[in-house]
Amino acid sequence: MENRNNVTVFILRGLSQNKNIEVVLFVFFLFCYIAIWMGNVLIMVSITCTQLIDQPMYFFLNYLSLSDLCYTSTVTPKLTTDLLTEPKIISYNNCMMQLFIMHFFGGIEILILTGMAYDRYVAICKPLHYPTIMSRQRCNRTLMACCTGGLLHTASQFLLTIFLPFCGPNEIDHYFCDVYPLLKLACTDTYKIGLLVIANSGLIGLITFVILMVSYCLILYTIRVYPAESRARGLSKCSSHLTVVVLFFVPVLFIYIRPNVTFPEDKVFSLFYTIIAPMFNPLIYTLRNLEMKNAIRKMWYPQMTLERKRVL
Template identity: 80%
Template structure:
């Protein structure tokens, strides 16, 4: 679990760094600009680390399935070489996804307005500026981004259904421990995937609410990841309880 958490944390850091610094600069600046090359770089890096994030979350779901449903075989199945292969596959999948998004966008002719209604360079806002018919490109974006997110989300939900079916026969204490292990991961998955599916699993249109939903999967969900996984740690829970207890005694 901690092996995957290390890479998830690194992915979170890189992912939010592609958007947050530029967003903070734009909030302070009167004129918000970005060059074409930097815009394409931001598009590529955002989808690269976003894709890696999605695949790592899927790998973590598989890790939990093996840990709960096949505990006696866990060490054999989730060996270090197997874990390294999963991380390599996550990085490769993220790169292929990002490269496809970039290739769909970089060859489009941009000859009209140069303002995007977004706080970072994404595919749909850029397609709106293209001086050509982008219907086919929009469908390819749905196949590339929307269906990838949908399939991984379905795989995640199926894995948790199998886990719930398995732990029904467990004793109450073991069942509670298994649910605690999965609860934080389900919360992270919902915070991340629901906004992604809302934006990318639809035709090539942009809505005013897109910027709000994009905040969830680019900043808010990533910001909650350390908090959610930290509060699962027993030592951290004890420390929080002691701190709250001391504050209550101090006030009284």
């Protein structure tokens, strides 16, 4: 990748200029990153090694966890090490690579969440046709479409950024390389490019979020006539996914749906979809999901499960 301008490195301002606060944040984000790895690996192993992998919902959840790991690993390790170093430097090439990888897995995550919402819609609104509609072949095609969509999304973001001239200054007011902070440093008029970013990230995020909300409105409309027990079971299965959607999409829309401007609050909102949501996803899907908890018990505590069956 040839840099056609005189900027070879960027300086990341990070989250704080206070050393004491940075040490506290280092401990906190290190804990978050360890929790992300432990929780998502636990989910992936528990799904892959049990019969849950045959169910479409958990098939998508398995790849959502993998996407979470890859997505947060493009940002969190660099963030935690930068909290203890000065200056916080990232090369031009690594900056562009971070931008590409982050939007690739971010796009995949958005589309997988959409696929999971469709799975819940079919399961609740069209239960008799569920095995046919959500066949393994259909799930595989959906996953391939998610990867293709993520690649198209990040390729367009990358191409909008890679040809920008950077003449200085080279200080990014963020803790990772993202489109809007980079547009702010470009030595050219970026108004039209900012509109293309809104069309790419903002509108895609908004349209996807609206589709997700419509699907859940249809689900709620369908289960209103269910018996109380069936209605509670259906709501329980959907509430976990809806919580993940809100945690991820609200900050994304706050940042990418507006014109090419940056606010100090952007860094705080970015933490939700780069670190907080990937950390809470495993907790949400395990603590609020009986099938997931049973699979974890069978996988990691087989003796306890066997003794419980004998007692029963």
